[in-house]
Amino acid sequence: MTDRSRSPYRSPRRGQRRPAATPPAPKDPARRVAYDVLRAVETRDAYANLLLPAQLRERGVTGRDAALATELTYGTLRRQGTYDAILDACVDRSLRSVDAEVLPVLRLGAHQLLSTKIPPHAAVSATVDLARRVVGQHRARFANAVLRRVSARDMEEWLAIVAPAAESDRIGHLAVVHSHPRWMVEALAAALGERPGSELADTERLLAAHNDRPRVTLVAKPGRAAVADLVSEGAVEARYSPYAAYLPEGDPAALRPVRQGRAAVQDEASQLVALALTRVPVEGADATWLDMCAGPGGKAGLLAGLAGGREAHLLAAEVQPSRAGLVAGAVRRSVRDAARVVVADSTRPAWREAAFDRVLVDAPCTGLGALRRRPESRWRRTPETAEGLAPLQRALLDRALDSTRPGGVVAYVTCSPHLPETRGIVDAVRAQRPDVAVIRAADHLPEVADVAVDDGDYVQFWPHRHGTDAMFLALLRRL
Ligand SMILES: C[S@@+](CC[C@H](N)C(=O)[O-])C[C@H]1O[C@@H](n2cnc3c(N)ncnc32)[C@H](O)[C@@H]1O
Structure with missing residues (x-):
């Protein structure tokens, strides 16, 4: 319940003319970077996980300042819905009318006040200082008033109200x-x-x-690095994937195997769904593998290593040329150069029908399984996003089955647990195709408890159970 009538503060309206912001001061680089990233997310649909590291690098922000900027940016974006409900109770009219440059200041302040150990007076004064530099004196006064009101209660008290x-x-x-x-x-x-x-x-x-910070998981690319190489650099052996190690602290990019391209950052469930595809027995030839949606190359990097060790070849297809370039980097120097990358629209395959023994379709999806790592995506996605993707997901799975020879196997994967894009797609395609049989996916990941759905036909990972992204896997045999 909110009681806005009690609020004495009037918010500047969107579009109202304001004095020009003064240029950035070098003071307090952490809050400044966090603010700039939050504003870019709010006003021009930037991706925090791409923009933040770039901004830190460009401005030479390192060490504790970089850690603080990261915490403030990600923490604010993750808890934005809660903070907005609280801020809405602290301004005189709907928060929607607060202009898009001021809103990130308020959220940043609310985050420090309600979810960090920063003392309230320091949180308010540092945030108001920042406001003065980025939105000017007038709006800084407004921010000051709102944040003082936020600071009157702790999180629990606010939640009881809003x-x-x-x-x-x-x-x-x-x-x-x-x-x-x-x-x-x-x-x-x-x-x-x-x-x-x-x-x-x-x-x-x-x-x-x-809302928790996800741990950093690494993959040792088969044939090029071993988990022991990562452990010797400070990582610890992972729970499920034989190729994974967790990095408790530090910058993964600074690790030698990562710098050399022999290892990479990759969620453990991403590794396991690719691995499951390679574990299903197939009769006869097992030399041609296809990754139909390969960019940016996480699973292709792992599959290329596994293919290299098994005298197989991987064709990695990606429709976006820039992402295909990233795939090329990910599979570079795989054992026996086992992978080839093509820029291709996999819904209109340039390859022969039934040419492959194993096919991965890691479909474009809403990404609801990776909300920990893409904190703004929960505010960008809508139910319509999934509806809009469904025809493409169905077409890709259909073409994946066409591309697989009888007896071969297809893995349909999404980084989302959302039913319309997981079981909904698989069921729709199965209903149209008598040449498809389900392979019980859970049987091919016996080391992971609590992943089976639909009696083990499909696999669903969960952040709260497995500490991984919420990846979905279906394995289908072409008859
Ligand atoms: C979920 S991502 C794949 C992630 C990747 N497998 C990995 O592990 O790094 C989906 C990819 O499919 C690509 N894509 C979308 N439509 C496609 C199409 N028609 N043909 C090929 N690739 C497509 C997207 O550009 C995107 O890079």
Whole structure:
């Protein structure tokens, strides 16, 4: 429940003329970088995971300042839904009317006040100083007033005021408390098999996990590096994937095997779904593998190494030339040069039908499985995003099956647990094709507990259960 009538603060309206911002001062580089990234995310749809490292590098921000900038940027974006509900109660009118340059200042301040150990007076004064530099004196005064109001309560007190009551609106409650759009809470609950009217305990654990910083996982590319090489550089052996190691701290790019292209950053579930494809027995030839959606090359890098060790060849196809370039980098110097990269639209294959023994279709998707690492994506996706992708996902899976020889195997993968793009797509394609049989995917990942869905027919990883992205896997045999 919000009570805006009590608010004494008036927000500057969007479009209102303001004095020009003064140029950036070198002071407080962490907050300045965080603000610039948040503003770029808000105003020009920038991606924080790409822009932040670039900005830190460009401005020479390192060490503790870089760590603070990262925490402030990612923390603010992850909890944006919660902060907006609180800020909405602290301005005199809808938060929507606050202009897009001021909004990131308010969110950044709310994050420091409600979710960090920064003392409140320091959080307010540093944020208002920043506001003075980036949006001018007038709007800094407004920010000061709003943040002082935010600082009057802690997070728990605010949530008791602004979140819908759990008893009457569990979904709405979870959406505000754990900072997700409402439709996404519903979609994730459905994917977990929980009914909207129920306790939603598993859904709540998932939503909470989305707000945690994900650990950094590395892959040692088969034939080029071993997990031991990563362990000797400070990583620790991973729980499930034989090629993975977790990096507890430090910059992965600074590790020698990573610099040399023999290892890379890759989520453990991404490794395991690619590995599962290579584990399914096939009768007869097993020499031609295809990755139909290869960019930027994470799975292709692993598959190229595995193909190299098994006298097989991988064709990695990617429709975007710049992403195909990244794939080329990822498979470079694989054992026996086992991979070739082509720029191609895989819905209109340039290769022969039934030419491949194993095919991976890692379909473009909403990415709801990687919300920990792409913090702004939860605010960008809509239910329509998934609807819009469905025809492409269906076409890619259909062409993947056409591209597989009888007896060969297809892995359909999404970095999303959202049912319309996981089981929805597989079921729709299966219904049209009598030449397809499901291979029980869970049988091919016996080392991972609690991943089986639909009696083991499909596999679904979860951040709160496995510490991985929420990857989905279906394995299909072409008859
Ligand atoms: C989920 S990403 C693949 C991730 C990749 N397999 C990895 O592990 O790094 C999907 C990729 O499919 C590409 N893509 C989209 N439509 C395509 C098409 N018609 N043909 C080939 N690639 C396509 C996108 O450009 C994007 O790079």
